[in-house]
Amino acid sequence: MINLNLLRTFCTLVEVGHFTQTAERLFMTQSGVSQQIKKLEQSLKTQLIIREGKSFYLTQNGEQLYQQGQQLLANANALSTSFTEDSHYQGKVSLMSPGSLGLKLYPYLLSIQQTHKALSIDYQFSSNRGIEQALTEHQLDIGLMTALPVGSDTIAQPLTQEPIVLVTPSQCETPDWQALQTLGFIDHPDAQHHAQLLLPANFSEFEHISQFSIRGKSNQISLILMPVALGLGFTVLPLHAASAFSEQNAIRIHHLENSVSEQVYICHHRRAQAANRVAFIKREIDAYLNTENSSNQQPSL
Template identity: 55%
Template structure:
């Protein structure tokens, strides 16, 4: 069995990329770091580092060990924390979601934290694909998605739906296909998914988003509607993202003939049991939908 102390030294060295700084972080001597790496290489019977003077790079074996070892270390840290404290109202919960969900969910969770200040809510906004990857890599305890996950490490279930709406500049009263093509599309990280769902059901001419010229992009949920409000294009967004925009008179929200909603899923790592505080978070979000 690999010594977890040696493994932690190795993974820290890979992340810091400097022997002296690794020693400082782990409160060791530089020779102690070197000794741990040497013992680890002897134990696994292969070289993990290729040394180039004071610099180093990882061998193929070193890359594999870091990828798997860092996941193991996170699992051990999680298990230790869970054994120490499994209160439903205290401890850190790392959450990720697309911005449209986060605009609603984050305020709900801050209200929960206000009631139970032993909770530490760590909330990060990211596209669906990044949220799913974070859960798979143990960088998030809980993920909220608007697409069903595809990674085998991630399990999920549906907790609600949210309408998708077409948004144009305020002067567009009837969003014909021609009007949309002339405007152009303001893209965002989940734009292709949103547009495919809504436009394909309401415009016979629509086949794929590349048919429409792109006139802008923003990955900040609070800024996506800024170019729309200036007449630079249209977009498709979930209802919560639209309701949060602070210049509603400059945009026009259109409820199309064939309404479409996207599903909202909660997900977590398949092989990691949920701590009680995570169940508290999920219950709070379900109650808000």
């Protein structure tokens, strides 16, 4: 294996073209430079330079070593720098969250990336189970979950509360039990979970989602409210998803008397060593989601 210190001395000598000046640049003696060149030749079992008085020229092997050695030294320097320079504003940060949080959070994180263009935000939507699996497999820097992880490899810290709301067509001003029965339910992957959180706290008649006629279903977070907007039924969603729907005039978001929220956790792998950029994004997420009127907030710099 080639000694990088000896190689660095050799390449510097070739660039400078003079033993004395090379010694000065490397803070060595001239004899020290000569000794290192000799050790390099011995380790490679080939002659690299031919001296002519106070000057020298490269052998064919010396020329080849210089060309390849420059690249080797550059790669070694880049590798070293990648470990010693841990910027808050450079590199990729990978995140996953449920769709509702993503609709609110992803545009904000992109505004941060516009300010710090060397950052790369990799944002995916997934279920709690999918998020925990990605964290366990070290495929993710940050996971935002609405349930505590099952396994011991994932560390979860409470982050914020996400309100759960009832959403009806805009013409439904008073969503009493009879009105909901008439409308019917628009189903989605987390519908039963959200309904079980909100409806029993506000309707004594509620026992199970099967009490309603299912009038449609979508697994795309941005499309769940489309049938609601068309008057085809009602649903129960996190507030972030309801507020992000493009046709707000066609729906009505109801904050019921007994409000209900689900806990949001920010998660990482137990053995993950967070880079500065990951810690920076975590702080931004915390500040954004926990600040009143956050929709008008600009990213902190």
